[in-house]
Amino acid sequence: MAQVNSTSQQNYGIKIAQLGYDARTAADQNLLFSSSWPLLKIAYTDSVSVPANSTYTYAHNFGFPPFHFGPTDDNNSPLTLLQTKVDSTNLYIINGNATAQTARFYLCYNPLNINFQALDNQNYQLYTAQPYDKNYGIKIVKQNKNINSTDLRDFTVHSGTRSLMIEGIVSGILANEPILPGGNFNTVFYQSKLPYPSLYFGFWSPDGITYNFLSGFGQSGPKMARGTAYTIKYTETMWILPKLNTPSQTGCIYVFKDPFIAANPIQVSYSG
Amino acid sequence: MADNYGIKISLPGNNTSTASASQLSFDSSYDTFKLKLSNINTLFNVVTVFFANEPPTPVNPTTVNLYKIAHGYNYQPFILVLGIDSSYSGFSAMSTSAPSVMVNGYGYGGSYFYLSATENTAFQIYADATYFYINLFTDNSKFLTFRGNYYTFKYYIFSENGF
Numbered sequence: 001m002a003q004v005n006s007t008s009q010q011n012y013g014i015k016i017a018q019l020g021y022d023a024r025t026a027a028d029q030n031l032l033f034s035s036s037w038p039l040l041k042i043a044y045t046d047s048v049s050v051p052a053n054s055t056y057t058y059a060h061n062f063g064f065p066p067f068h069f070g071p072t073d074d075n076n077s078p079l080t081l082l083q084t085k086v087d088s089t090n091l092y093i094i095n096g097n098a099t100a101q102t103a104r105f106y107l108c109y110n111p112l113n114i115n116f117q118a119l120d121n122q123n124y125q126l127y128t129a130q131p132y133d134k135n136y137g138i139k140i141v142k143q144n145k146n147i148n149s150t151d152l153r154d155f156t157v158h159s160g161t162r163s164l165m166i167e168g169i170v171s172g173i174l175a176n177e178p179i180l181p182g183g184n185f186n187t188v189f190y191q192s193k194l195p196y197p198s199l200y201f202g203f204w205s206p207d208g209i210t211y212n213f214l215s216g217f218g219q220s221g222p223k224m225a226r227g228t229a230y231t232i233k234y235t236e237t238m239w240i241l242p243k244l245n246t247p248s249q250t251g252c253i254y255v256f257k258d259p260f261i262a263a264n265p266i267q268v269s270y271s272g
Numbered sequence: 273m274a275d276n277y278g279i280k281i282s283l284p285g286n287n288t289s290t291a292s293a294s295q296l297s298f299d300s301s302y303d304t305f306k307l308k309l310s311n312i313n314t315l316f317n318v319v320t321v322f323f324a325n326e327p328p329t330p331v332n333p334t335t336v337n338l339y340k341i342a343h344g345y346n347y348q349p350f351i352l353v354l355g356i357d358s359s360y361s362g363f364s365a366m367s368t369s370a371p372s373v374m375v376n377g378y379g380y381g382g383s384y385f386y387l388s389a390t391e392n393t394a395f396q397i398y399a400d401a402t403y404f405y406i407n408l409f410t411d412n413s414k415f416l417t418f419r420g421n422y423y424t425f426k427y428y429i430f431s432e433n434g435f
Contacts, residue, residue: 013281013297032309033298035281041293041302047435064293069350071378082378104350104376104435109302114294140278140300152306152431156278157298161306161431199354199426201373213375262426265318268339270418272325 016159019136028257032137033157037118037165037257040067041109049102050082050095058091058107065112065211066091067201067254070105072213085212086112112203112211112252116169164256167194171252174204190253198255205250306431311344315429319406323418333411335396343404348434351376351404353397354426355385376434384409397425404429 013035017023021030028034043060050056060066070084070093082101083094095101137159141147145154152158170190192198202214278300280288286295307316319339327336343349353374377383377398384394393416396409406425408418 013283035283035297038283038297039304041296041299042304042432043302045303045433047433062293069375072375102435103378104433106350106432109293109299111294116294142303152308153433155306156300156303158306160310161308162312163304163306199352199373199428262313262316262318264313265320266339268319268321270321270323270325270327270336270338272328 016137019133032159032162034165037167038110038116039163039165042106043109044107045104047102047104048093049100050093051100052095052098054095056093056095058105059089060086060091060107061089062109062111064088064114065203065205065209067108067110067112067203068106068213069108070213071101071103083212085210087210110166110254112169113171113250114169115171116166118165118167118257164199166254167192167198167257168255169252171250173208174249174251190255192255194255194257198257200253200255202254203252205252206246207248208250211250211252303432305350307428308344308431314341314343316427318424318426320422320424321406322422323420326417326419327408330410330413332413333409336408337405338408339406340403342402343399343429345429345431346401348401349399350430350432350434351397351399352428352430353379353385355379355395355424395423395425397427399429399434 014033015023015026015031015035016033017026018030018032023031043062043066044058046058048056065086065088068084068086068091070091071082072084081096082103083096084103084105085092085094086107091105091107093103093105138157139147139155139159140157141149141155149155152161157163168190190200192200203211204214205211279298280291280296280300281298282288282291283295283297288296321338328334351374355374373379374385374397377396379385379397383398384396393408393410393412396405396407398405404427
């Protein structure tokens with residue numbers, strides 16, 4: 001797979017610091033934006049009604065299989081309930097239900113078949129509510145929208161917000177062999193150096209052409225898995241386990257630098 | 273959106289005028305998923321649910337609300353939820369090897385984090401135009417045993433449209 005490196009990124013690109021920090025010296029967790037970590041680029045979104053036992057198709061024509069969000073189910077039975085998949089030309093939402101289903105999808109201009117690794121650091125990212133100064137930072141408004149709008153949907157980027165930042169992308173061929181916990185994980189594999197359970201998404205392709213979004217919980221594969229022995233600090237492993245007896249499989253894992261560690265986690269005690 | 277509008281930032285060694293999708297760190301021609309910082313403790317957090325008691329015997333189907341918070345938008349926002357496995361801050365949670373991500377309320381088996389497919393017991397997590405919910409759901413005649421268990425979820429409520 002192609003690889004995009006970013007080893008010299010610290011002194012390249014742009015950074016926007018939080019209010020009160022100097023962008024030249026601020027640690028990563030105090031930056032609102034850093035071009036060292038690419039963002040998901042939303043190219044198209046829509047909410048569509050998919051008729052019963054039908055497939056909705058949207059032609060994106062990107063020329064590569066793109067990152068996407070859509071309704072997903074266990075990939076063992078792609079025609080059960082709802083399943084989203086893409087290839088280099090189209091996005092598909094398959095509705096295996098006996099009734100029409102409405103679903104929103106997001107299609108991002110980020111390829112699934114090119115690897116990337118951001119510069120790792122191990123800063124914790126405790127996060128609390130930040131004061132917002134409308135005269136600080138940057139805003140880029142969408143065409144035909146007002147720069148003074150208070151609706152965040154009117155902006156492509158807004159320094160009163162944070163976006164998901166891509167820490168790593170790894171894709172490749174999946175081994176077609178029995179995979180069991182504790183066994184031979186000869187699969188697409190990513191080891192995170194982030195100091196918290198990071199947000200990640202997995203995609204599985206039976207043929208290297210069409211990619212299925214993975215819920216992460218397939219019973220007998222393909223599925224996403226995290227390391228059973230990972231620790232909260234620094235090391236977390238993630239795999240895509242192949243579907244057995246399916247040749248030419250490919251997987252892709254996207255790992256995000258965000259989330260932050262929540263500054264005030266919530267504990268709920270259910271007492272009935 | 274027009275190609276000649278806004279800003280582009282390429283990764284090192286690439287020309288912004290010719291860079292491919294993977295060579296651009298940022299391109300304002302495209303929208304981004306945005307977490308509003310001034311309300312970050314509501315819109316992004318980790319919720320751990322501890323069951324001090326068993327849920328009531330369900331009447332099919334039964335939904336028990338465990339957590340609910342007003343998100344501050346007047347529309348259904350886009351949400352992501354990560355079911356955290358193994359341990360997080362000392363808590364044990366969903367399963368040891370197979371966590372799930374939920375996008376906009378869709379996870380394994382549809383709009384649920386299933387704990388047991390055979391028992392049809394699941395966490396149902398979604399947002400409407402006012403609130404974000406974490407519910408326990410079953411369409412079976414009994415719940416699993418919950419007393420003494422912890423379940424941890426990390427959630428994100430973005431400003432983008434959910435439905």
